[in-house]
Amino acid sequence: MNRSLASGIFSVVSTKVIVLVVTALSTPLLYRFLGASGFGDYSFLMSVFAIYMIFVSSGITDGVRKFLAEDRPKANWRKHVVGYYFRLALVLSAAGAVLMLLAAYFDLVGSAFGGGLSQYFYALALLVITAQFRDYARKTLMGFGLERYSEPLKVLDKVGFVIVAIPLAYLGAGVFGALVGHLVASILVAAVGLVLIHRRVPLSSVFDRPGDNFPRKTMLTFNSMSIALVFLLMSLYHIDIIMLQQFRTSADVGNYRAALAIAEFLWFVGIALQTVYVHSTSELWSQNRHRQITELASRTTRYTFLLTAIMAVGLASLADVAIPIYFGSEAKPAIEPLLLLLPGALGFALARPILAISQGNGKLRYPVAATGAAAGINLVLNALLIPRYGMHGAAVATSIGYGSMFAFHCLSARVIGFDPLADARLGRGVVAALLAGAPILSLSMAITNPLLALAVVPPVGFLTFVGFALLVGALDPTEPFEILGMLPDPIGSKADAMHNRIDRRVSSTDTPSRGWFQRILFIVGLSLLASGLALGLLGPALNSLL
Known part of the structure; x- marks a missing residue:
């Protein structure tokens, strides 16, 4: 692993650790101040918002990160990529915000999810715009290879949210207080990020129209496949919460989300590597360095498994101790769902870097098919198990869906042209x-x-x-x-x-082993x-x- 790639990974992993610590400190406070029901409503809203934003931003953030990382022999290539995706981000965020406002105004939200949640969608409509440019700014900086700037912005986003949301929730602002925290933090990150981009490429490039040879069709094709991939991926994150809200109380949703919050700690290594590998491996693919890609993928799989496995063993051994201390005695029902989620969380953590390396190839058909198969299993099992078993059924279904991701993406990787198990030593x-x-x-x-x-x-x-x-x-x-x-x-x-x-x-020792x-x-x-x-x-x- 070369030093530049290692430094990028270190920047992202360091940020993930900081964000993990801030999240670990703030989540139990938010749970306590909102209560199990309020935390359940907040979790449900953020799940709906995350899936909605897939169609608004995912093609933009993945596209700008990938195409900026490519060194194409075209005049003003990076300038035109920044401008193209900025314009696209503006149009899609405005359309997304208007649609959400109309859905809330005509009470379509109340018909689908219940009238008590409609009021929050006005705040979510504003968050569509601010979150769009927050993510655009960060991913553009990553496309430039500037993780040293993009990753601190993620810390700024998390810290800004905590500084605003936790006091408002404590003072009784409830779910609205948490949403205001997201709004303020995303505005701050977007503003700082755009200033940093402007130092690299003038934002006046927004008004520059690239020539006819600019690969708009290729970018749009990548965007559409990326949207499909992210939609399927995010359904694995959120479909269980959305379905659980329909069949159980908000308190059950809140406790299940508490179990997920603990299980998601296992993902930080895999997600950190995924964040770097999409654009870092694009260059390796463009040079047909398949052997190096296989070596990188298999060592990553091995290290991710070892780190994640010991975390899972530790969480399993301390679950009945950690959850009551962390969230309070009200969260004791989350212990059993957590234990059921851990095996799947391990598989999901392993799948993320493999998916990222496949994305770097640019041919998303096989990763989309692999993620779609896992998402389909997850959806069917949640539909079968949640009505009867509640959050325990959701945990079993989600764990199986998460775990299947690893198996399907190993198959996808071999079809694409690399083997993530070559030196995995699983x-x-x-x-x-x-x-x-x-x-x-x-x-x-x-x-x-x-x-x-x-x-x-x-x-x-x-x-x-x-x-x-x-x-x-x-x-x-x-x-x-x-x-x-x-x-x-x-x-x-x-x-x-x-x-x-x-x-x-x-190397100098030559003694026979037992x-x-x-x-x-x-x-x-x-x-x-x-x-x-x-x-x-x-x-x-x-x-x-x-």
Whole structure:
């Protein structure tokens, strides 16, 4: 993985971590201030808005990011791309806002979703315009390769929302307060982002008309396929919430959304990589560097699986502790749906980078078909299970739909021309997760103090998992330091030095390894020993300190 791509990934992942922390701190406050029912209404509105915005903005944001990243030998190429998509963004956002206002004014919203929600759609109509240019500005900067600017804008959006929405919700503004927070934050991000774009390409290019050789048809074709892809993808995010609202109370929707909020923490690595890979791999595809793409995809799959699997194991072991502390006792019904969602969330996290690399190829037929198959499974299962089993049925259906994404996109990738499983070592990763899961679960059971469990289990579990991953060969000895080497100095330089030292030592060692049967017995025995120590010694010792 080259340093420039690594720096882009680091910028995006760093932002994802910051946004994750801000979200982790603000979501329980919003849940408490709005209540389970209010949080359910808010979640439902944002799901409807997200699906609606697919038709307003998704073709624009994906298109401007892809085509700006391409180095085409045309005069003023980037200038014309910026202007073309700006004009398209303006027209579509205005049309989208008018349609939403008309739907609210003529009470079409009340007929479809209930009269109590109609009032909120006036605020959503304004949000259509502000969110359009917020996303246009960020994705344009990404197309220029300026993640160092686009990613802080995402932080600004999240922080701006929290600063406005949380106080308004606390003061009793309810769902309107949360919507105002989105409006203010998106206006701020759009304004700053457009100023940064203007420094790169004058916004006067909006008024410049490109020549006849400008590939409008190609862009529109990509836009239409991108809209189809994003619609199917977003249906996986939101169809369960929309359908659950029709069959259960707002409180059930709120608790289910709380479970989803926890499960979505597993996605941040996969989504961060997806964000970078769409435009970063476009250049690799244009140069027909298929071997490098396969190497990148398979290593990404392996790293994503390892990081996401240990997070899933940790969440499963601490679910009954974390949710009541995080959201309050009112959210205890969210524990079981969370456990049901975790396997699918793992598969969904793995699918996202593979999808991004496929998008970079520009031929979206197979990714659309793969996502459509998963979305179809998700829709059918939700329709079958939600009326009878409520949020538990939604969790099972959504987990299966999420998990199928990984399988379908692996098939799609091979048809397109790369293999995301070439060096994924998924079998070894599963073994490492199972072996580490025993002591992690034992430790979480042994520690009776909830806050102590939250402080101790994650770091101990992570180190335990890394150890087993190295033992079973899911990670090579040098790879943890290779990953740390992507970080800024002084950590990066020291990690590079350690990587080189271990690499020389490993390459100079020529000792026969034990047979596989003896090795398995040794590793399983080590896992059982660690579990016994966690139950018998470490947990009670830590409990006695408090």
